[in-house]
Amino acid sequence: MNFNLENSVNQHIHIINNKDVKLYIKREDAIHPFVSGNKYRKLKYNLLEAEELGFNTLLTFGGAFSNHIAAVASAGQLMGFKTVGIIRGDELEDAVNENATLHFAQQCGMQFKFVSREVYREKASESFIENLKAEFGEFYLIPEGGTNDLAIKGCEEILTPEDHEFDYICCAVGTGGTISGLINCSKPSQQVLGFPALKGSFLQQDISKFALKTNWELKTDYHFGGYAKINTELVAFINQFKRQHHIPLDPVYTGKMMFGIFDLIEKGYFPKGTKILAIHTGGLQGIEGMNAVLQKKNLPLIM
Incomplete structure (x- = not known):
């Protein structure tokens, strides 16, 4: 694709x-209006990798106004991926419609899991990731902000x-x-x-x-x-x-x-x-x- x-x-x-x-x-x-600038560059090779490996779900992390959350949701919709966002701040769960970024991501089909800031700090731990797999099934993991080796490759362009x-x-x-x-x-x-x-x-x-x-x-x-x-x-x-x-x-x-x-x-x-x-x-x-x-x-x- x-x-x-x-x-x-x-x-x-x-x-x-x-x-x-x-x-x-x-x-x-x-x-692009939503997958713009460095977010497109960071996601480009990650999404191609996810597609090549046969994943149909993208999972990532972000806060209430995260450009990255909005970009992943929009890119997932464009490329036919399901998307899951682990959102920092469990108080936001009842305020999605009041938050422009989260409302947009939801409109793009992103599913949310809201966690406390204390729990969010554990996002990189193996046990936290395994619990997410048990809840959402297999997924392609994109780190908070999107930065990894494939993101650097995209930004080099x-x-x-x-x-x-x-x-x-x-x-x-x-x-x-x-x-x-x-x-x-x-x-x-x-x-x-x-x-x-x-x-x-x-x-x-x-x-x-x-x-x-x-x-x-x-x-x-x-x-x-x-x-x-x-x-x-x-x-x-x-x-x-x-x-x-x-x-x-x-x-x-x-x-x-x-x-x-x-x-x-x-x-x-x-x-x-x-x-x-x-x-x-x-x-x-x-x-x-x-x-x-x-x-x-x-x-x-x-x-």
Whole structure:
């Protein structure tokens, strides 16, 4: 079954073009409305492997607003797989219709199992997986966030020969799979900058497990307090960026990355004449859920 969607990608959109730096954005988010950006790249070879091995069910893990959960549900529907999502937070079981991400995944046919956060921490244990097999039958396991060797292989296809002209490649970082693929397919002369969406030093080690080169660095000052944490400054930046460039950014990943890039440019981090390519990794489905949170707090919404 064909799962090749990348022909729809728009590439190299000018964002900044001046004597000091030239910034472009690669629209990986344009691959597909729901299986977009790095989620498509991570799932591509995993789904082909699941099909080759004869599995008819995909099982994975995620939280309330997980791009990965939405992408697996949509991709499973596209390719004819049953899908199961193990969801962090048993209090969500009675709130599926109030959560845009989970409601969408359910509409795509995903079956949920809600577990407490304490139980969720055991998701990688052998006994936990065996209990899931007893409950759901045999399944193809995709880890939380989708990062594994096959995901890295898919992310290594993000950069093309056209991208060799850039001095810096920038991307948002969640589990580290996307940046690892970018590092592996980058040229030695290129520097890869990652902008983590969450706090913690563990990402350095996680990326080092998959990255085959050392031409990379994490910029850890732009997480805005941690995963899925935002403030009015970030919302204002995302809205201004969309008004000016007609490109939406998500508040969890790409919004923080672009904020960080603009801040580094303003501070003179990049040498004069630098060409920068920012990877838009998608995640736009999360805007609706974040707006629901912002509305409850009586804060400005993402447009």
